[in-house]
Amino acid sequence: MSSPRPVRHRVFHDPGYYSSYLEKLEIKSQKYKKYWTVLRGNELFFQMTSRDPTYIEKLSLENFVSVENDTSHNNTQQYFFILKLKTGETKFEAYSSEAREQWKGYIHTVTKLEIPKLDFLPGQICSLQEVLDKEMKRLPKPTFSPPPLPPARSRPTTPELEQSVYDDVENQQLSCFYNVSRVEAEAMLEKNVEFGNMLMRPNTDNKNFSITTRQEFNNKSVVKHYRISCVDDGYVIEIDDGILCTSKQDTINFFIQQTKGVLKPLEIPKDYEMNLSYVQEDAESGELIHRNLHTSKLSPAKTSTEPGIPKESPPAQSKTQQLTTPSQSRTLSALSQAINAELNLKLMQRRAAMYD
Secondary structure (H helix, E strand, O other): OOOOOOOOEEOOOOOEEEEEEEEEEOOOOOOEEEEEEEEEOOEEEEEOOOOOOEEOEEEEOOOEEEEEEOOOOOOOOOEEEEEEEOOEEEEEEEOOHHHHHHHHHHHHHHHHOOOOOOOOOHHHHHHHHHHHHHHHHHOOOOOOOOOOOOOOOOOOOOHHHHHHHHHHHHHHHOOOEOOOOHHHHHHHHHHOHHHOOEEEEEOOOOOOEEEEEEEEEOOEEEEEEEEEEEEOOEEEEOOOOOEEEOOHHHHHHHHHHHOOOOOOEOOOOOOOOOOEEEEEEOOOOOOEEEEEEOOOOOOOOOOOOOOOOOOOOOOOOOHHHHOOOHHHHOOOOHHHHHHHHHHHHHHHHHHHHHHO
């Protein structure tokens, strides 16, 4: 019988600080096995390849003790080192002396929150300092607790329809989602530069999604498209080793956070009327008049507290006061005059047709 396939897990969207191929000593077989190893936060993730969005195994560095060279091997062309934890130790082999020192430096930095005193070049020390700053920002936890999840719903009889309805609702809630094509997305971002430079849209296969970004540098535009794949437990941004997000909004937040706000969601404001207006038909001439109302904040009417005094009602307006006078008609806007002229022409045509 063939050996069972290893269980794969989705990669979290913690930043990858350092990655390369390492050989890890397997406990059962006591043989070294090659993995693409990624340091994410204070954990080591072991993947089959660099583009695999899943990992086979992960190792927490919370119980870190030390990381040092393995001197039990006599071959100087092999670069072994030992990762010692309170729960045990793991042996690795790097592919060069420089790679081994890099791994030791990065592991020490994220576990001890300090740059080790090793023989590094200035550029390598700067990289370690950036990792230290990111890890310091990652460690604080939010003081508020997330709201409780809603109770699980029973399995629908038509899962395809249920998922389609859910996607429609989520897309409507996402302010920067637009049902446009690749070319239309580029044109929309170019036309609305002041409102944002990133949007989400359906993919050409109508199953997945894409994020389109546009930036301008020296009068030249830089447009990029990112593929977002739908999976069972969320959405995967197809970059690097694959970034797993739980919702579409999380994918947008990932782009905003990673670019430190340089990429902004495209949120085009809606047009609304600023004044109250209405169209009314003149009782005598039959003309339609467009009337603009200039409203103001009114205080509530005061009622009399003295007994025996009836409440006064406002005087009724006469019919002549209700109708628009010629002087008022001359003050109408150009739009209202155009509407009246067109309606008068139709009214004359209708009357002429009645007498024919």
